[in-house]
Amino acid sequence: MTIAIVGAGLGGLALARVLHMHGMGSVVYEREPSRGARGQGGMLDLHAGTGQRALREAGLIGRFHAIARGEGQDLRLLEPDGTLLLQEDTPDDAPLERPEVDRADLRELLLDSLPDHTVRWGHALDHADHGRLHFAGGGSATYDLLVGADGADSKVRPLLTDARPAHTGQNVVELGIPDIDRTHPDLAAMVGRGNYWVLGNGQSLSAQRNGDGRVRVYLSFRTAEDWFATSGIPFDDPAAARARLTDLFAGWDPRFTALIAACDDTIQPRAITALPVGLTWPSTPGVTLLGDAAHLMPPVGQGANMALLDGALLGLALAAHPGDFPTAVKEYEREMFARTSAAGRRSAHVQEILMSPDAGRRMLAFFQPDGA
Missing domain, CATH: 3.50.50.60 (FAD/NAD(P)-binding domain)
Incomplete structure (x- = not known):
């Protein structure tokens, strides 16, 4: 059978x-x-x-x-003004609850x-x-x-x-910084070994350390389903898209927008559905x-x-x-x-x-x- x-x-x-x-x-x-x-x-x-x-x-x-x-279980949680709300560093002998x-x-x-x-x-x-x-x-x-x-x-x-x-009301843009320890050691130290979340009013920035040395950066927006088409962000022009995305985080601590500026030309818009x-x-x-x-x-x-x-x-x-x-x-x-x-x-x-x-x-x- x-x-x-x-x-x-x-x-x-x-x-x-x-x-x-x-x-x-x-x-x-x-x-x-x-x-x-x-x-x-x-x-x-x-x-x-x-x-x-x-x-x-x-x-x-x-x-x-x-x-x-x-070590990927490490977590840092911050607010847009740079206030650190939570930092969890995983001991070397910690159980692998969520590696x-x-x-x-x-x-x-x-x-x-x-x-x-x-x-x-x-x-x-x-x-x-x-x-x-x-x-x-x-x-x-x-x-x-x-x-x-x-x-x-x-x-x-x-x-x-x-x-x-159906669309959930959330749209996400994925970017990335390759070989971050070599190319941007200051940002690597800021992100740490695991997950780095900055949560604001209806939008967020998160960074995730990958095993190959790349850090994936996710920008999340509470927006309508057609936002990618109506936002005016030129996703086919990576440099211009990064600049426009950075503008959307005006007023946030400059360390966070530096993450966006450091990303390469891989930009992937994703509508979140469920x-x-x-x-x-x-x-x-x-x-x-x-x-x-x-x-x-x-x-x-x-x-x-x-x-x-x-x-x-x-x-x-x-x-x-x-x-x-x-x-x-x-x-x-x-x-x-x-x-x-x-x-x-x-x-x-x-x-x-x-x-x-x-x-x-x-x-x-x-x-x-x-x-x-």
């Missing part, structure tokens, strides 16, 4: 790995032409009870610890754990019928169980629900979803963890009910709906804090609810 997984992201690969461990084959169809065809984004913090649990079920926790960055890992390194770890033939590269799904996949440019494949692990714009989701992601919190669908024989395809959330630390655990738990359910896909899928979906609904509510709450007028103080209270 053929298990087809659409999407070679973290969740889809975790599912394929757990199935492989239990002697069950799968085929992963991925639109990218090869494993190194596209950058995979920045760092992820993998939580002990979710993302790390998934890797433990996949037999990969030891290899994960070898590439995880415990950072480069998304690309984690994906490579998962890919390396699978037989070479598992992922079929260059297979972009055009649409799916019950029982058959149709690929862009021609070609098709049959399946007995289809798992949509194909992200926010899932081509599998329409088989189960009409729900589509699926309705608590989305469910009637269990349908032969089809299910995981990760962003099932429960797209604001990017505040839950999405990748949920996707990994989705994949691991679906794999375990299928292994527990060999040959009985409907029972396994119902069992998986029942747990997944409850778990990810709670995570979605938490994510929406954190995003509301980040976009609020007193975001810095509210986030401080979120991190230190006991006033410590």
Whole structure:
């Protein structure tokens, strides 16, 4: 019986790995032409009870610890005038509760754990019928169980629900400073080893240290969905775009705008969308979803963890009910709906804090609810 997984992201690969461990084959169809065809984004913090649990079920926790960055748990939280609200520096012997890992390194770890033939590269799904996949440019494949692990714009989701992601009121611009320790040691010292957040009135600046020496800088704005088109920022002219973005942070401590000025020409605007919190669908024989395809959330630390655990738990359910896909899928979906609904509510709450007028103080209270 053929298990087809659409999407070679973290969740889809975790599912394929757990199935492989239990002697069950799968085929992963991925639109990218090869494993190194596209950058995979920045760092992820993998939580002990979710993302790390998934890797433990996949037999990969030891290899994960070898590439995880415990110091990435460091946090600095500031206000726009430069006031330091919180600084947490991780001791060398601290437990790895939420270590950072480069998304690309984690994906490579998962890919390396699978037989070479598992992922079929260059297979972009055009649409799916019950029982058959149709690929862009021609070609098709049959399946007995289809798992949509194909992200926010899932081509599998329409088989189960009409729900589509909606704009959350937040737009983000990603920039970056390469080799920051060599090129801007003063800014490197300011950002530190982990995450650096400056929260203002409806907008924020955050910086994240990556394992390759690059610092990714994220500028977030509480704006309308069409803001990228109406803002007048020339994103096709990096120098002019940086200057215009710097203007939007007028009045902020000059150390923060210096981060923007130091960035290179890689500028990526991203509209933040989400699926309705608590989305469910009637269990349908032969089809299910995981990760962003099932429960797209604001990017505040839950999405990748949920996707990994989705994949691991679906794999375990299928292994527990060999040959009985409907029972396994119902069992998986029942747990997944409850778990990810709670995570979605938490994510929406954190995003509301980040976009609020007193975001810095509210986030401080979120991190230190006991006033410590």
